[in-house]
Amino acid sequence: MPDYAWPDAQHRTLIGTRVSRVDSPVKVAGQAKYTYDVHRPGMLYGKVLRCPYAHAKVVSIDTSAAEKMPGVKAVHIVQGPGTTIHWAGDEVVAVAAVDEPTAEDAIRLIKVEYQQLQHLVSDTEPPKGGVQEEGPLSMDAIDDMLDNQVPAGQMVSEIHQYGIGEKPDEARLNDFKESGASDAVLDALRKAAIHPEAASKLPSSYQKAAAQTAGDPEKAFAEADVVSEGLYGVPVITHCCLESHGSISEWTDPDHLFTHISTQNVSGIPGQMAEPLKIPATNIRVHQDHIGGGFGSKFSPDRWGIFTAEISKKAGGKPVRIMLERDAELEVAGARPSAYARVKVGARKDGTLVAWQSNSWGTGGPGGGGMPPIPYVFSIPNQRQEHIAIRNNIGPARAWRAPNHPQAAVLTMCALDDLAAKLNMDPVEFFGKNLTLTKPRENTYREELAIASELMDWKQKWHPRRQIASGDLARGVGLSFHTWGGRGHASDCDLTIHPDGSVDIKLGTQDLGTGTRTCILIVASETLGIPMDAIQLQIGDTTYPPSGGSGGSTTIGGVSSSTRRAATDARDALFAKVAPALNTQPDQLECVSGKVSVKGDSSRSLSWKEACSKLGVMPLTVRGKNPDKSKPPDLTNSGVGGVQMAEVEVDTDTGVVKVKKMVAVQDCGLVIDLKTAESQCYGAMIMGISYSLYEEKVMDPSTGRMLNADMGFYRLAGLSDIPELVVHMMTGKGYDERGVIGLGEPPVISPGAAISNAVANAIGVRVPFLPLTPDRVLAALEQKAGA
Amino acid sequence: MRDEDENQKNPNDSPESPGVSRRDFLKISGISVAVPLVAGPRVIKAAGQEVRVYGPGKVPMEFAINGKNYKANLEPRVTLLDALRDEFELTGAKRVCDRAECGACTVLVDNKPVYACAMLAIEAQHKAITTVESLTRDGKLHPIQQAFVDNDASQCGFCTPGFVVACKAFLDKHPHPTPEDIRRGLSGNLCRCGTYAGIRKAIAQVAQKGA
Numbered sequence: 002m003p004d005y006a007w008p009d010a011q012h013r014t015l016i017g018t019r020v021s022r023v024d025s026p027v028k029v030a031g032q033a034k035y036t037y038d039v040h041r042p043g044m045l046y047g048k049v050l051r052c053p054y055a056h057a058k059v060v061s062i063d064t065s066a067a068e069k070m071p072g073v074k075a076v077h078i079v080q081g082p083g084t085t086i087h088w089a090g091d092e093v094v095a096v097a098a099v100d101e102p103t104a105e106d107a108i109r110l111i112k113v114e115y116q117q118l119q120h121l122v123s124d125t126e127p128p129k130g131g132v133q134e135e136g137p138l139s140m141d142a143i144d145d146m147l148d149n150q151v152p153a154g155q156m157v158s159e160i161h162q163y164g165i166g167e168k169p170d171e172a173r174l175n176d177f178k179e180s181g182a183s184d185a186v187l188d189a190l191r192k193a194a195i196h197p198e199a200a201s202k203l204p205s206s207y208q209k210a211a212a213q214t215a216g217d218p219e220k221a222f223a224e225a226d227v228v229s230e231g232l233y234g235v236p237v238i239t240h241c242c243l244e245s246h247g248s249i250s251e252w253t254d255p256d257h258l259f260t261h262i263s264t265q266n267v268s269g270i271p272g273q274m275a276e277p278l279k280i281p282a283t284n285i286r287v288h289q290d291h292i293g294g295g296f297g298s299k300f301s302p303d304r305w306g307i308f309t310a311e312i313s314k315k316a317g318g319k320p321v322r323i324m325l326e327r328d329a330e331l332e333v334a335g336a337r338p339s340a341y342a343r344v345k346v347g348a349r350k351d352g353t354l355v356a357w358q359s360n361s362w363g364t365g366g367p368g369g370g371g372m373p374p375i376p377y378v379f380s381i382p383n384q385r386q387e388h389i390a391i392r393n394n395i396g397p398a399r400a401w402r403a404p405n406h407p408q409a410a411v412l413t414m415c416a417l418d419d420l421a422a423k424l425n426m427d428p429v430e431f432f433g434k435n436l437t438l439t440k441p442r443e444n445t446y447r448e449e450l451a452i453a454s455e456l457m458d459w460k461q462k463w464h465p466r467r468q469i470a471s472g473d474l475a476r477g478v479g480l481s482f483h484t485w486g487g488r489g490h491a492s493d494c495d496l497t498i499h500p501d502g503s504v505d506i507k508l509g510t511q512d513l514g515t516g517t518r519t520c521i522l523i524v525a526s527e528t529l530g531i532p533m534d535a536i537q538l539q540i541g542d543t544t545y546p547p548s549g550g551s552g553g554s555t556t557i558g559g560v561s562s563s564t565r566r567a568a569t570d571a572r573d574a575l576f577a578k579v580a581p582a583l584n585t586q587p588d589q590l591e592c593v594s595g596k597v598s599v600k601g602d603s604s605r606s607l608s609w610k611e612a613c614s615k616l617g618v619m620p621l622t623v624r625g626k627n628p629d630k631s632k633p634p635d636l637t638n639s640g641v642g643g644v645q646m647a648e649v650e651v652d653t654d655t656g657v658v659k660v661k662k663m664v665a666v667q668d669c670g671l672v673i674d675l676k677t678a679e680s681q682c683y684g685a686m687i688m689g690i691s692y693s694l695y696e697e698k699v700m701d702p703s704t705g706r707m708l709n710a711d712m713g714f715y716r717l718a719g720l721s722d723i724p725e726l727v728v729h730m731m732t733g734k735g736y737d738e739r740g741v742i743g744l745g746e747p748p749v750i751s752p753g754a755a756i757s758n759a760v761a762n763a764i765g766v767r768v769p770f771l772p773l774t775p776d777r778v779l780a781a782l783e784q785k786a787g788a
Numbered sequence: 789m790r791d792e793d794e795n796q797k798n799p800n801d802s803p804e805s806p807g808v809s810r811r812d813f814l815k816i817s818g819i820s821v822a823v824p825l826v827a828g829p830r831v832i833k834a835a836g837q838e839v840r841v842y843g844p845g846k847v848p849m850e851f852a853i854n855g856k857n858y859k860a861n862l863e864p865r866v867t868l869l870d871a872l873r874d875e876f877e878l879t880g881a882k883r884v885c886d887r888a889e890c891g892a893c894t895v896l897v898d899n900k901p902v903y904a905c906a907m908l909a910i911e912a913q914h915k916a917i918t919t920v921e922s923l924t925r926d927g928k929l930h931p932i933q934q935a936f937v938d939n940d941a942s943q944c945g946f947c948t949p950g951f952v953v954a955c956k957a958f959l960d961k962h963p964h965p966t967p968e969d970i971r972r973g974l975s976g977n978l979c980r981c982g983t984y985a986g987i988r989k990a991i992a993q994v995a996q997k998g999a
């Protein structure tokens with residue numbers, strides 16, 4: 002049985018050190034090629050006509066003038082007459098032309114007649130009585146549940162309890178299956194009671210999405226010494242990847258598609274394109290060298306990826322490039338669901354949490370959306386939650402870095418912080434007191450809380466909430482906790498050792514800027530004892546072994562494990578060939594510093610090159626494959642904890658909030674590259690400052706359109722907004738032996754709550770909703786003064 | 789009615805002379821019927837003055853980019869950024885907002901940082917254009933590029949070329965910047981991945997070495 006285990010601390014030369022990102026040089030030189038940069042011979046440029054209405058029916062389309070225009074090579078109706086459009090900016094017609102200006106002109110010549118329908122783009126608190134109680138589940142509701150990854154058990158019991166509105170046919174069931182429905186769910190659907198009368202009712206925009214109770218909240222609140230009530234929330238924000246979504250597609254022959262696409266999911270794209278394009282997945286080749294940001298919004302080819310391929314076909318197979326314009330990127334290509342809640346929490350005098358109640362709501366666009374996991378991190382013994390999902394016309398939601406967790410952190414940690422204030426307790430003491438509710442991560446959080454307090458100088462900086470005089474620059478500190486899974490995904494890695502000593506590695510993974518390439522090379526180099534630059538790494542192509550999509554912080558665990566396996570197996574195979582030459586047994590050999598030598602006797606060794614020559618003429622290729630999910634993980638693991646603290650300064654005259662310092666203390670098991678790991682935390686804090694202070698997808702209730710679909714008014718934090726940032730990674734004993742765990746999501750979860758809590762500490766009153774804009778801060782101050 | 793050779797005859801003709809901003813061109817382009825001919829400017833009278841009008845068809849243009857000459861026939865509404873990227877395959881400068889809000893397309897025009905998406909190609913003729921591609925000489929990174937590598941100042945890297953060019957221009961002007969200089973001088977570029985901490989360190993590294 003090969004020993005794949007990670008080397009222990011004294012045998013690690015690279016793992017856990019600070020290694021510079023291997024693809025930095027091409028990036029800083031402007032040589033890294035992104036999908037947007039791909040220029041294929043004879044490439045045509047596509048443009049898209051988008052619906053200006055948030056809710057409308059397409060009545061007629063006249064493309065004749067566009068088709069006649071010189072330079073136009075293909076016109077493709079994406080959503081024809083009769084289709085209902087559910088959000089502004091949705092695609093109606095696409096055009097491919099010899100250059101962009103021509104395509105733009107052609108779009109202007111297309112006439113579309115719409116019938117406008119009533120729209121809803123607001124996500125304010127649902128009106129009492131307007132909410133649809135649980136009833137038979139519609140097929141859309143089942144879709145939503147799958148999208149929201151409602152556990153199979155819960156789905157089965159709800160289908161059982163409420164029945165369904167219509168009988169799904171096999172095609173529909175197949176769709177569900179593809180969206181991840183388990184056999185148990187499909188079976189429940191087949192057997193469910195059908196209530197067609199209820200289904201014919203128009204669905205309300207407000208749907209009760211969850212209602213659950215644990216323990217005895219009534220009694221617990223009655224017995225609590227202190228009860229705090231508050232309103233909290235996080236609006237819809239967008240992903241705003243700097244490289245917009247899009248692809249360049251071409252047909253190399255009538256049955257074979259070659260597509261360059263900006264994606265977090267290279268290996269997973271063909272399977273999603275095959276059916277709509279009616280060709281086998283194996284006929285689809287996907288390639289991507291670099292990606293300019295995804296953050297959860299780039300797992301699918303999207304409708305535009307499909308019609309880029311279709312329009313290419315219409316244009317005789319010529320390459321067609323369709324990259325989204327910035328306004329479309331912000332309107333249709335990614336939004337994080339909103340979440341708001343009225344929260345009531347109760348504790349005993351000593352701070353022990355006893356009861357939680359939340360009435361939450363939020364929107365994920367037309368699909369409604371699910372309840373964030375609240376109360377977050379702290380399992381308060383008695384709790385009741387009710388969540389209402391708002392279906393509206395703001396555009397579809399997508400996974401946004403740590404889906405649902407940043408919202409959960411705000412709703413929970415801000416409510417708990419207000420309770421601590423009511424108890425007159427220092428939050429560090431209050432949260433510290435309740436850490437037993439965070440099992441199984443209690444010890445991690447305890448250590449992290451202590452380190453974070455130290456790094457923030459919390460004792461010096463924290464003060465009880467107090468009255469401030471207007472005109473003051475008020476300072477305050479706040480904190481938050483978060484958690485995430487992050488076990489490695491399925492990943493295959495091919496590693497080849499050539500007889501001349503050269504080594505290459507191929508994986509169908511992608512590097513989102515998280516350092517994936519760097520980490521793969523670190524692991525291979527550490528295992529084979531040869532320098533990183535002696536190994537050639539190729540990723541980002543469907544001709545390489547499949548590797549999972551980069552979502553949910555699963556990539557590092559996935560690729561590091563499969564690379565470790567491949568490298569270990571290849572090394573062992575090499576040892577078998579080399580052992581006779583060194584007069585020893587294969588298990589007596591080791592690879593260190595570019596040599597294959599007998600353990601404990603470095604005088605008996607061969608250089609790497611000499612050793613590889615023992616392979617003869619044939620290269621040695623080994624595939625590393627991760628054990629499947631049903632088995633316990635070995636090289637990777639799941640479950641991390643993090644604590645963050647923020648210090649802010651609030652100008653009480655202008656309402657402007659400035660973050661002055663942030664501290665992130667984070668565990669992620671065994672760190673492969675400390676440098677890029679820390680960068681994940683720095684980047685996450687910066688992104689967090691951005692969504693805490695500035696970001697919001699602002700919708701115009703009358704036109705139903707996004708008002709700030711550009712980067713001037715959809716404000717991202719800039720360099721001048723960024724204060725001193727401190728990152729501390731939890732490593733060493735107790736952490737390293739857990740194996741490799743993902744880090745992309747966790748550190749982006751807490752900033753909203755930590756910063757909101759710091760502002761409350763500074764000005765003595767809660768600003769209920771993010772982003773903490775000057776108008777909201779002033780309104781909160783005013784309300785406090787009036788109270 | 790049109791002077792085919794106007795452009796060639798007046799190679800030093802100030803590109804500002806058409807007096808039409810990109811914004812105006814965008815408006816004008818809306819009413820244009822595509823005329824796929826390559827043609828020089830026409831002279832018309834507007835507000836009592838003679839104004840040369842280019843387009844709406846393609847116009848021959850010449851550029852000096854990274855010390856080399858480039859020629860292309862482009863519509864006057866084409867931006868410098870699109871000319872660089874789509875005509876000359878210099879894709880270091882990125883198209884992100886395409887309206888002067890993010891800095892991803894930053895290049896140097898006569899040594900000054902410029903948003904290439906906010907300048908028409910026709911206006912950039914006969915000026916010295918420097919793109920990120922030219923900063924690396926014989927495979928050796930420019931000190932600011934090396935500092936980006938050392939301080940992990942790029943993640944996805946899409947904002948990086950724009951930042952590198954902006955930082956170079958900034959450091960040329962402020963070899964010993966104060967933190968306040970940095971805050972002000974580099975607020976015109978945006979990064980989604982959050983690399984600002986690394987960028988600040990990179991600038992400090994170069995400023996220190998230069999000292």
Ligand code: FES
Nearest residue numbers: 886889890891905
């Ligand atoms: S693309 Fe030019 S400033 Fe954003």
Ligand code: FES
Nearest residue numbers: 944945979980981
């Ligand atoms: S590194 Fe990704 S946008 Fe800056």
